[in-house]
Amino acid sequence: MSEPLLQVKNLVQHFPVSRTYTVKAVNGVSFCIYPGETYGLVGESGSGKTTIGRSVIRLYNPTAGSVRFQGREISGKLDSATREMLRADMQMIFQDPMASLNPRKKVADIIGEGLDIHHLAGTRQQRADRISELLKRVGLSPEHAVRYPHQFSGGQRQRVGIARALIMNPKLIIADECISALDVSIQAQVVNLMKDIQEETGCAYLFIAHDLSMVKYISDRIGVLHLGYMVESGTKEEIFSHPIHPYTKSLLSAIPYPNPEVEKRRHSLTYDYASSGIDYSQGTEHLVGGTHTVLATDEEFAEWNQ
Amino acid sequence: MSESTKAILAVKDLDISFRTNAGLVHAIRGVTFDMEKGETVAIVGESGSGKSVSCKAIMGLLDSNAIVNKGEIWYTYTDENGQTQKVDLLKMPKKQLRQKINGQHIAMVFQDPMTSLDPTMTIGKQIMESILLHKKTDKAAARARALELLNLVGITDAEKRFRHYPHQLSGGMRQRVVIAIALAADPDVLICDEPTTALDVTIQAKILELIKDIQRKMGLSVIYITHDLGVVAKVADYVDVMYAGKIIEVGNVNEIFYEPAHPYTWGLLSAMPDLDTNDERLYSIPGSPPNLLHEPQGDAFADRNSFALVIDKKQAPPFFQISPTHKAATWLLHPDAPKIEMPKELRARLESARKEVEKYL
Numbered sequence: 001m002s003e004p005l006l007q008v009k010n011l012v013q014h015f016p017v018s019r020t021y022t023v024k025a026v027n028g029v030s031f032c033i034y035p036g037e038t039y040g041l042v043g044e045s046g047s048g049k050t051t052i053g054r055s056v057i058r059l060y061n062p063t064a065g066s067v068r069f070q071g072r073e074i075s076g077k078l079d080s081a082t083r084e085m086l087r088a089d090m091q092m093i094f095q096d097p098m099a100s101l102n103p104r105k106k107v108a109d110i111i112g113e114g115l116d117i118h119h120l121a122g123t124r125q126q127r128a129d130r131i132s133e134l135l136k137r138v139g140l141s142p143e144h145a146v147r148y149p150h151q152f153s154g155g156q157r158q159r160v161g162i163a164r165a166l167i168m169n170p171k172l173i174i175a176d177e178c179i180s181a182l183d184v185s186i187q188a189q190v191v192n193l194m195k196d197i198q199e200e201t202g203c204a205y206l207f208i209a210h211d212l213s214m215v216k217y218i219s220d221r222i223g224v225l226h227l228g229y230m231v232e233s234g235t236k237e238e239i240f241s242h243p244i245h246p247y248t249k250s251l252l253s254a255i256p257y258p259n260p261e262v263e264k265r266r267h268s269l270t271y272d273y274a275s276s277g278i279d280y281s282q283g284t285e286h287l288v289g290g291t292h293t294v295l296a297t298d299e300e301f302a303e304w305n306q
Numbered sequence: 307m308s309e310s311t312k313a314i315l316a317v318k319d320l321d322i323s324f325r326t327n328a329g330l331v332h333a334i335r336g337v338t339f340d341m342e343k344g345e346t347v348a349i350v351g352e353s354g355s356g357k358s359v360s361c362k363a364i365m366g367l368l369d370s371n372a373i374v375n376k377g378e379i380w381y382t383y384t385d386e387n388g389q390t391q392k393v394d395l396l397k398m399p400k401k402q403l404r405q406k407i408n409g410q411h412i413a414m415v416f417q418d419p420m421t422s423l424d425p426t427m428t429i430g431k432q433i434m435e436s437i438l439l440h441k442k443t444d445k446a447a448a449r450a451r452a453l454e455l456l457n458l459v460g461i462t463d464a465e466k467r468f469r470h471y472p473h474q475l476s477g478g479m480r481q482r483v484v485i486a487i488a489l490a491a492d493p494d495v496l497i498c499d500e501p502t503t504a505l506d507v508t509i510q511a512k513i514l515e516l517i518k519d520i521q522r523k524m525g526l527s528v529i530y531i532t533h534d535l536g537v538v539a540k541v542a543d544y545v546d547v548m549y550a551g552k553i554i555e556v557g558n559v560n561e562i563f564y565e566p567a568h569p570y571t572w573g574l575l576s577a578m579p580d581l582d583t584n585d586e587r588l589y590s591i592p593g594s595p596p597n598l599l600h601e602p603q604g605d606a607f608a609d610r611n612s613f614a615l616v617i618d619k620k621q622a623p624p625f626f627q628i629s630p631t632h633k634a635a636t637w638l639l640h641p642d643a644p645k646i647e648m649p650k651e652l653r654a655r656l657e658s659a660r661k662e663v664e665k666y667l
Contacts, residue, residue: 185591
């Protein structure tokens, strides 16, 4: 396969709360994303999936580990050229479309801010053309440019958020729970839009979500996180048809199916880390086959694989 | 869900508007449903369809800018003297509603467990508060009952948790506490307004199984408000699908999931990502729900409906009965309407869903 676009190796992100207490959000996570593919990160709240997204785009300073983006190290101190590259080529779509759009700015200025900062706009006319082109791309009309965020519905606002991320022609977009706040029928619209854009521009996504059924639909490969450890990772077929780790199994069994007769007879599996006797920090990465890996000790691996 | 005298809760022709700066918003446009003891009814719809407002009306929790244009909410209960009472909750004075009905007979679980608990009180105290307010018991008995409730909702180590504050608990634990408070005064009806939307899938499954379990033990009637059809399939006996302030399809859960009749229900079912198939595109209902500031002409769903007939734009469809328990408001069911079947993809999906059932039998 070609050179990975993003390569995360043993990423550690700790937040010191006080002198004696540190929140260990991410404890040595590794994965890579190839150009044009979608990598899904799933896990419950507090598993560190959002933290990984924010560390990768350098909203946090990683405690340890290496993050390479387009062949350049971006986890340590950034020189100005690297920062410029990172800020232009990696973009983010946030969870709450109301909170992530400045309510006092018009949509045109929200979307065009990237152009202004990087001085890419050229003339005023070129800037306006580029903005209306993007508005059309995400399914809004150019007249919407002069409106404010509160004049839009939730789904439309999320489209504005997508347009803002797209204006820099990024290589990688980090989508942090970008559909969780939307209604079911609107979720489908936004996900279809993201797929279309990927086909057209060839950008890669890091898709962070807790809704496994949507993750399966959009992702090529999936990483399952729990308590800051990557417990299992592989292509979506590998994860969904052949889950190894008990946490992945419990996640999959918890998805409610729109099928009442089946649902009434099915019980979800329980998984409790404290009583399961599994210690993530003892586990090492075991290869199951293909790209499918699971975090386990040798004995656990043998037991789960029976 | 026929018109019966056994119904414990009967909402009739409810019609509510909200005064806003922009004008009157006609949020509920004639909602009728009823439920019997021990049943679970799910109200499904997008945000803004009026599902939460309908249930707030039952609890008397409507905002001050709401105007009830018409409608009745009949509630049948047994009072403290053992007499059967039938009251219209909309006509009841607010004070009496708070003292007699809310909490004691009809309790509610809200969406966000963080904002529905008091951060300055231990959870034990909050459960006891509800018991002491509604039941004539002393503190020691209330404490014992609160511990019993904590065990019932599956909180281990209840003695220790009793003294904890809400921020010391995880989201799933907090929602369990909220459920314990709702159950404190032995209500007959439990209204769950998106009880698991703020929670993770694994915890969601646990909470839903818990509510189901308690329902069986206590003979509760439960109303679920949700937009997640997976949740509906898991818990409901009957389903009401709401769109733009109206109920557009009613049926038992198998009828809604295996033989849906309304194009909107088709759309909702098609938009669910399927774990078994690998379609390239996800079906999505085009457009967005209508703004109820302007009264929709004819069928409110017509603009988003690819099966809409000419009459849909002019006149709102009445309910057409399909089976004794199943009815839908769409002109497609009229005897003179052209024969229109649900989309092929959905038909295939429902077929495979039915096949899957056979594996479990």
